[in-house]
Amino acid sequence: DTAVSQTPKYLVTQMGNDKSIKCEQNLGHDTMYWYKQDSKKFLKIMFSYNNKELIINETVPNRFSPKSPDKAHLNLHINSLELGDSAVYFCASSQGRGRGVWYGHEQYFGPGTRLTVT
Amino acid sequence: DAKTTQPPSMDCAEGRAANLPCNHSTISGNEYVYWYRQIHSQGPQYIIHGLKNNETNEMASLIITEDRKSSTLILPHATLRDTAVYYCIVRANRDDKIIFGKGTRLHILP
Numbered sequence: 001d002t003a004v005s006q007t008p009k010y011l012v013t014q015m016g017n018d019k020s021i022k023c024e025q026n027l028g029h030d031t032m033y034w035y036k037q038d039s040k041k042f043l044k045i046m047f048s049y050n051n052k053e054l055i056i057n058e059t060v061p062n063r064f065s066p067k068s069p070d071k072a073h074l075n076l077h078i079n080s081l082e083l084g085d086s087a088v089y090f091c092a093s094s095q096g097r098g099r100g101v102w103y104g105h106e107q108y109f110g111p112g113t114r115l116t117v118t
Numbered sequence: 119d120a121k122t123t124q125p126p127s128m129d130c131a132e133g134r135a136a137n138l139p140c141n142h143s144t145i146s147g148n149e150y151v152y153w154y155r156q157i158h159s160q161g162p163q164y165i166i167h168g169l170k171n172n173e174t175n176e177m178a179s180l181i182i183t184e185d186r187k188s189s190t191l192i193l194p195h196a197t198l199r200d201t202a203v204y205y206c207i208v209r210a211n212r213d214d215k216i217i218f219g220k221g222t223r224l225h226i227l228p
Contacts, residue, residue, distance in 0.1 A: 109161025
């Protein structure tokens with residue numbers, strides 16, 4: 001069984017469109033994250049949710065909106081896509097329950113979604 | 119920006135120990151050193167972490183210098199499956215900014 005899964009794996013879309021990436025974890029973890037890996041391979045955290053509550057919200061344009069229907073899912077919705085949004089987006093989860101705490105030793109990452117905006 | 123400096127690439131013969139260095143000269147007292155790796159087209163995978171003492175687990179060993187300004191990840195018997203990009207990260211538990219730098223691309227040579 002896949003611990004953290006993401007769909008789709010590849011997403012090609014045009015500028016101005018709205019798209020969503022879905023993430024699900026079957027580990028029973030309380031905290032889920034979204035990361036962005038840009039073309040230079042820098043991986044940066046975007047959001048963290050703990051029990052459906054937003055904990056970490058880095059300086060991310062408000063076109064990006066995470067949605068957590070339950071603690072096993074954290075979806076990423078992106079409005080008005082721009083060329084600069086092209087990247088690989090990773091979802092991750094961890095067991096830790098502390099608010100604002102990044103449990104680096106417990107992070108389980110999904111396989112990533114490669115978003116290409118044309 | 120990432121707070122760490124790593125060589126962009128390294129080679130290691132299969133079966134030998136791979137020693138991956140990381141400089142983190144501005145590390146603070148409450149910051150941990152974490153190592154992750156990313157195999158091609160996969161998500162990052164946690165390897166090991168430490169604060170001051172050397173650490174060992176089933177995957178690797180972590181050696182942190184006494185002044186904590188640098189560390190070395192050791193893969194004791196490298197295999198072809200260890201070919202990946204290895205990231206060294208320093209952060210405190212309550213840091214919001216989490217950035218993986220460019221890492222070291224490790225090539226295991228048969």
